[in-house]
Amino acid sequence: MRKLHIILAAINMSILDDEVMKRAMFTAKETNAQLHFIHTIDIPLMDIEITSQYLGKKIDKDAIKKKIVHKINALNESKSVEYIVNITIGDASEQVMHMAEKIHADLIILGSHSKAKIEDYYLGSTVQKIAEESGRPILVIKNSFQGAYKNILAPTDFSSSSKKSVLFTQIAFKSSPIILIHAYKSLDDFTMEFYTLKSNNEEEYPDFLGRSYADIFKQDVGIRHIDMIKSFSSINKSLLEYIQNKQSDLIVLGSSGSDIVGSFLSSTASYLLRNTFTDVLIYIPLNQE
CATH class of the missing domain: 3.40.50.620 (HUPs)
Structure with a gap:
């Protein structure tokens, strides 16, 4: 039986990000698991080889990471959960699965979609692909965190x-x-x-x-x-x-x-x-x- 040692939470600057962060930190604290966050600057896979060098110069990954860390810390006021933030460029689903494989994640947590309203329960293509191809347990967040x-x-x-x-x-x-x-x-x-x-x-x-x-x-x-x-x-x-x-x-x-x-x-x-x-x-x- 697989244990829960490492959690990977995917955030994409959507309305569900806060709920994903809260659930990830709560679960990590409850299980004493190591917590990683990943945010992917989503670029269609077919364009990466052509534009990656250009994007690497134009996109300030440190600034994006700083913004995400600030957001996480606002939800982690007691500083009771330690975490690592990863910023990647590419196809979101591929990057999440690659990171999960790299860190040997036991659970992937992500929002169900990137729509503007939390009441919209549409299942995004990224979630669908990760569910079908990751080979790891995934927790799909559709609602607000309530403990x-x-x-x-x-x-x-x-x-x-x-x-x-x-x-x-x-x-x-x-x-x-x-x-x-x-x-x-x-x-x-x-x-x-x-x-x-x-x-x-x-x-x-x-x-x-x-x-x-x-x-x-x-x-x-x-x-x-x-x-x-x-x-x-x-x-x-x-x-x-x-x-x-x-x-x-x-x-x-x-x-x-x-x-x-x-x-x-x-x-x-x-x-x-x-x-x-x-x-x-x-x-x-x-x-x-």
Whole structure:
């Protein structure tokens, strides 16, 4: 199981920067992790070779770093968190992933977009690319910082990657409660008849509904309860509706791993990442985990 020793927080001079900084400093303090910030002067990758020398002369990276340090210090009044600020030039997603690899980051924290309004939940292309290609856990910030998470929801399919995502969440946010949820399709009359089940008494068949897997999963992660959601239509939409009704402040999603091409996010994880209004932790296990 991956531990949390090094955090990389990406800031891009957007409305969500303060929230990213606050969450990064809070998490670093809670876990005693080393904290790095990265700000990238975003230049399209195809233009870098032509303009990098010119830009290096024209852009005052020290002045930009000084401005960012001043902003961080204003939020870190007690000076309780030490940090390192990195200024880079290039494609934002590539620079974040390169820095994460260089410092062996255990978690990447970044805002969901660079739009002007925090109420705009559009998922930016930089976040999407890092989620798909970084091969590391990422925490996507969509809302204002309110201290420790108070209502973490972890949708699970009882898989190994789902279990690892919950265990990592317990390490990263040790003071926050986690609620497990599992959505399953309601059995139609034909299916019930095919499996010789009584259509009015599904509860008698826990193995068929995955309840025995739920008991094993709960024991493995040390959480006593799991909410079982019966879906009569789309499981993705049922999960999203449940998350919105519960007013969660963080949802936890697991992926099936990564290779040299990228991460494997399930259709459900991708759907919730794009559509939920809450912060999202995507846990991506290394190949050797």
